[in-house]
Amino acid sequence: MxxxxxxxxxxxxxxxxxxxxxxxxxxxxxxxxxxxxxxxxxxxxxxxxxxxxxxxxxxxxxxxxxxxxxxxxxxxxxxxxxxxxxxxxxxxxxxxxxxxxxxxxxxxxxxxxxxPDNFSASYAVGKKLASTLSKGDKVIMMEGLPVAENAQQRKAGFNKAIEEYGLDCVASEPANWETVTAEEVFGRLYMKHPDIKAVFCCNDAMALGVINVLKDAGCKAGEVKVVGFDNDAVMGSYLEDGWMLATADTYxxxxxxxxxxxxxxxxxxxxxxxxxxxxxxxxxxxx
Structure with missing residues (x-):
């Protein structure tokens, strides 16, 4: 050849x-x-x-x-x-x-x-967020497409951090990696659980959807803490202005x-x- x-x-x-x-x-x-x-x-x-x-x-x-x-x-x-x-x-x-x-x-x-080791990466990001919260704080997770192995591993990594820090995950649902789907799913969940303190998002596209909902609801940056995964370029400004606490860069x-x-x-x-x-x-x- x-x-x-x-x-x-x-x-x-x-x-x-x-x-x-x-x-x-x-x-x-x-x-x-x-x-x-x-x-x-x-x-x-x-x-x-x-x-x-x-x-x-x-x-x-x-x-x-x-x-x-x-x-x-x-x-x-x-x-x-x-x-x-x-x-x-x-x-x-x-x-x-x-x-x-x-x-x-x-x-x-x-x-x-x-x-990448998606479990370890999401666990590391999850710990970053969990460490800023108090035991018993209510949180939500936005999952990726359930049939994808990385979605399963990221969910497991976040869950490990949530359990270790004694947080209360009141809802965990797939939004299939998409911003628009995340807006729909999180919008519904946020109405049911307006007292949440944080959202664990299995990718940045869904984190963007979550942030859009929080902004529309009149929240201030950092009032509900959000983490993502992927380090998409579009999220740079959200990291800088406090809407996003952290993400994982898998290059x-x-x-x-x-x-x-x-x-x-x-x-x-x-x-x-x-x-x-x-x-x-x-x-x-x-x-």
């Missing part, structure tokens, strides 16, 4: 989301600078289009890519198309959201995961690059997997 251009497909979730816009930009800049491969970056319109993402994976396989770097919307439903890719000779690297290990093993397929721009690098290394070694690779995260505090 040394004398041929290597073709790599990067399959992401919603390209409307800041996180994946940054991931795509970082990957394309890396490929343009290094000339390491021919990259085709694709994604869905929303965070919940599972069938569309499955078709994107299958389409890239049928187009003859050498490698796929995949961020699955659904950790279980994306296993079948990924197995299809592997059985058609495509090298696959899973990034950001882990595919279901049990289903992969059932199909006899081993795929390396390159991404979206680097994650796609690390996935591509890992895929190229596997192709060079002519192996399907060499082991998972953990990427870093940093808790970003408000100013």
């Amino acid at each position: 040394e004398n041929e251009t290597i073709k790599v497909g990067l399959v992401m979730k919603s390209l409307q989301a800041d996180f994946f816009k940054v991931m795509q930009q970082g990957a394309e800049e890396f490929v343009n600078e290094t000339g390491c491969c021919e990259l085709k970056a694709v994604g869905t319109a929303t965070q919940t289009e599972i069938d569309k993402q499955i078709s994107l994976v299958e389409q890239l396989v049928d187009e003859g890519v050498d490698a796929l770097v995949v961020v699955p919307i659904d950790s279980k439903e994306l296993v079948a198309p990924v197995v299809y890719a592997v059985r058609n000779g495509v090298t696959v690297v899973n990034i950001d959201i882990k595919l279901d290990d049990a289903l992969l093993k059932k199909d006899g397929v081993e795929i390396d995961f390159v991404g 979206a721009s680097r994650m796609g690059v690390e996935g591509i690098r890992h895929a190229l290394a596997l192709l060079k070694e002519n192996v399907s997997a060499t082991g998972d690779k953990s990427t870093e995260f940093t808790v970003i505090d408000g100013k």
Whole structure:
């Protein structure tokens, strides 16, 4: 393959989301600078289009890519198309959201995961928020898409912090990573629980929805503390002015690059997997 251009497909979730816009930009800049491969970056319109993402994976396989770097919307439903890719000779690297290990093993397929420890990152952000509260304070959690492994891990990390600090989680519901959905879900929950002290959000897009509701309700910055996850650029001003207490940066721009690098290394070694690779995260505090 040394004398041929290597073709790599990067399959992401919603390209409307800041996180994946940054991931795509970082990957394309890396490929343009290094000339390491021919990259085709694709994604869905929303965070919940599972069938569309499955078709994107299958389409890239049928187009003859050498490698796929995949961020699955659904950790279980994306296993079948990924197995299809592997059985058609495509090298696959899973990034950001882990595919279901049990289903992969059932199909006899081993795929390396390159991404952050979502549990540890959310626990760290959760502790940052919980430490500012008092035992028994009422809080709400905005969950991600339940079928995604990272949503499950972030929820678990936040729950650990909530339990350790003796907080009272009066409601915990999915808003499927989306700002508009978070506005709808949190708006309803806030009406039922107007005495909450904080909101744990499993991504920044949902945190933005929560903040919009709080502003509309006449709250002042910091009156109800909010944390998120992803360190989306749009949240910078909210961190600075006190609307957001903290978030976790998992370095979206680097994650796609690390996935591509890992895929190229596997192709060079002519192996399907060499082991998972953990990427870093940093808790970003408000100013």
